[in-house]
Amino acid sequence: MTTMTAAYGPWGIVAGGSDGVGAAFARAMAARGINVVLVARRVPVLKETADTVSLEYGVQVRTVPLDLAAPVALAELAAATADLEIGLFVYNAGSDDSTADFLDRGLPAHLSLVRRNCVTALETVHHFGAPMAARGHGGVVLVTSGAAWAGGATRATYGATKAFGLVLAESLWAEWRGHGVDVLALVLGRTDTPSLRRLLGDGDAPLGALADPQDVAEEALAHLGDGPTWIAGGPDPTGASPLGALSRRDAVIAMSPR
Numbered sequence: 001m002t003t004m005t006a007a008y009g010p011w012g013i014v015a016g017g018s019d020g021v022g023a024a025f026a027r028a029m030a031a032r033g034i035n036v037v038l039v040a041r042r043v044p045v046l047k048e049t050a051d052t053v054s055l056e057y058g059v060q061v062r063t064v065p066l067d068l069a070a071p072v073a074l075a076e077l078a079a080a081t082a083d084l085e086i087g088l089f090v091y092n093a094g095s096d097d098s099t100a101d102f103l104d105r106g107l108p109a110h111l112s113l114v115r116r117n118c119v120t121a122l123e124t125v126h127h128f129g130a131p132m133a134a135r136g137h138g139g140v141v142l143v144t145s146g147a148a149w150a151g152g153a154t155r156a157t158y159g160a161t162k163a164f165g166l167v168l169a170e171s172l173w174a175e176w177r178g179h180g181v182d183v184l185a186l187v188l189g190r191t192d193t194p195s196l197r198r199l200l201g202d203g204d205a206p207l208g209a210l211a212d213p214q215d216v217a218e219e220a221l222a223h224l225g226d227g228p229t230w231i232a233g234g235p236d237p238t239g240a241s242p243l244g245a246l247s248r249r250d251a252v253i254a255m256s257p258r
């Protein structure tokens, strides 16, 4: 048993663990000897990532195909992991691979984002965090975004759900640090994932600087104990919002496409 598996093992869950940042978390956790449960919707992608992780790192990998926006998500994930001791829970799924003005999207699309990024995130953190707090060790990572810093046009619901995750994680950090559970609100900037590439489309416009998902996951695991908030790749990762010096009005204008 390593220090890492003693603190955060023997099993971890990556909710949204088949591609992008989630698959990178799966590899980074497996490289540290933690067995992983991977959750996602597309079974072939999920299976391919699970096979690769288990082959490369020799850990046990369990796949749970489900939609985290579905009302039954917690029940299905709880049943699929009832026999496992979960020491690390990463809630990663959360991107929105299209942007539009609020009224240009139907209500079901908004509610699906809220259900996946807020309701299921809260339900699963409650479910998997309770035994960690009772045991006196464990870790929880809620992956959030710079979109949480302030509102902005075309990202109303996405940004609001990311702010929910940020404040939830920070609050749980404050409550659970007395129980030996490390909680991290992981704030990402633009990161090279399939979801971001779907958002940006096939145009020829330069993508600009994108973070590498594996760097992000490694950085997060190295700083699990440095919560409440970690701004991946930032010059001051535990510091204030980069928009903190602006008035709220100027921050919202800065966050809105021109």
Ligand SMILES: NC(=O)c1ccc[n+]([C@@H]2O[C@H](COP(=O)([O-])OP(=O)(O)OC[C@H]3O[C@@H](n4cnc5c(N)ncnc54)[C@H](OP(=O)(O)O)[C@@H]3O)[C@@H](O)[C@H]2O)c1
Residues within 6 Å of the ligand: 015, 016, 017, 018, 019, 020, 021, 022, 023, 039, 040, 041, 042, 043, 045, 066, 067, 068, 069, 091, 092, 093, 094, 095, 096, 116, 143, 144, 145, 146, 187, 188, 189, 190, 191, 192, 193, 194, 195, 196
């Ligand atoms: N990429 C960026 O530039 C960026 C920037 C800031 C913040 N973030 C944050 O980083 C996190 C990861 O982002 P990402 O770009 O890697 O894309 P993502 O779409 O959030 O995550 C992809 C993973 O989540 C799974 N997933 C998505 N929706 C799901 C659902 N309803 N039920 C179950 N699994 C689901 C995907 O598999 P399936 O599609 O097969 O379900 C895949 O395994 C998100 O929380 C996002 O808000 C990303």
